[in-house]
Amino acid sequence: MIWLMASALMFSIGAYGALTRRTAILVFLSIELMLNAAALSLISFSRLTGSLDAQVVVLFIIAIAAAEVAVGLGLIVAIFRRRETTSVDELRQLRG
Amino acid sequence: MSVGFWEILALLLLVGSGIAVVRLQNAVHAALALIANFLVVAGVYVALEARFVAMIQIIVYAGAIVVLFLFVIMLLSAANANVGQDLMPRLPWVAGLGALGLAGVLVLAVSRFQPPASPPGLNGGLPQALGPLLYDPEKWLFALLAVGFLLLVATVAAVVLVEPERIIAATGHPAHPRRSDQPNPPQAEQKDEKAVVKR
Numbered sequence: 001m002i003w004l005m006a007s008a009l010m011f012s013i014g015a016y017g018a019l020t021r022r023t024a025i026l027v028f029l030s031i032e033l034m035l036n037a038a039a040l041s042l043i044s045f046s047r048l049t050g051s052l053d054a055q056v057v058v059l060f061i062i063a064i065a066a067a068e069v070a071v072g073l074g075l076i077v078a079i080f081r082r083r084e085t086t087s088v089d090e091l092r093q094l095r096g
Numbered sequence: 097m098s099v100g101f102w103e104i105l106a107l108l109l110l111v112g113s114g115i116a117v118v119r120l121q122n123a124v125h126a127a128l129a130l131i132a133n134f135l136v137v138a139g140v141y142v143a144l145e146a147r148f149v150a151m152i153q154i155i156v157y158a159g160a161i162v163v164l165f166l167f168v169i170m171l172l173s174a175a176n177a178n179v180g181q182d183l184m185p186r187l188p189w190v191a192g193l194g195a196l197g198l199a200g201v202l203v204l205a206v207s208r209f210q211p212p213a214s215p216p217g218l219n220g221g222l223p224q225a226l227g228p229l230l231y232d233p234e235k236w237l238f239a240l241l242a243v244g245f246l247l248l249v250a251t252v253a254a255v256v257l258v259e260p261e262r263i264i265a266a267t268g269h270p271a272h273p274r275r276s277d278q279p280n281p282p283q284a285e286q287k288d289e290k291a292v293v294k295r
Contacts, residue, residue: 043149
């Protein structure tokens with residue numbers, strides 16, 4: 001049960017980081033922390049209920065996180081090449 | 097599940113390295129703190145009978161993903177977190193209050209979870225136990241194939257995103273016109289022809 005609480009705390013810390021960081025890379029880093037907290041809660045639920053399916057889901061989470069990082073960092077590099085910045089405050093062309 | 101010395105130590109390490117990830121001002125240090133967090137989580141996975149997932153966590157997360165992060169941070173010289181001007185100086189306080197509220201709600205939710213009295217064993221979470229589930233057509237086989245296809249698509253997308261020059265050469269027109277090129281399109285077209293000739 002303590003791991004479920006650890007996962008809740010890690011998720012909240014990651015949400016705080018995603019809200020307050022001003023560089024796109026560091027926002028992304030905080031989102032990785034949140035993903036990891038979700039995986040930790042799945043593993044501890046798997047232990048508490050005795051079901052292996054949650055561990056398979058965590059494997060999928062890790063694979064999808066790898067794909068997400070590849071595309072996300074590619075986007076950040078492409079934006080940096082054109083704009084010379086990755087500050088999320090300066091990327092506001094979509095604001096109406 | 098008893099709460100002993102190691103559980104408390106791991107909880108403190110998880111929370112401490114998480115706070116380091118979101119608060120350190122040097123992005124390289126934040127990424128290294130994220131590696132520390134992932135390694136502690138892998139240790140917790142071993143304690144929770146998920147040994148195969150723990151190994152994958154170390155190899156893929158701490159080994160591959162964070163190294164990719166460090167590579168991009170150093171490539172872009174984006175180590176300093178204090179870029180630009182602070183448009184919302186009070187945001188950390190509001191976000192901190194929101195995160196505290198979120199933590200309270202989540203802890204309340206998980207503390208009401210009633211696990212079954214004697215759950216069946218997990219065989220240590222070894223590949224022998226996970227493999228039959230992963231390749232069972234009635235369970236996860238199609239999800240596995242879909243994730244494999246997703247990884248292929250993501251690889252192609254990453255290559256396409258970071259190599260705009262080659263796309264211009266192959267198709268004859270820029271997939272992403274540069275901002276400085278937009279006011280005078282004839283010049284941009286000239287550049288494209290040069291790229292095609294060069295190829």
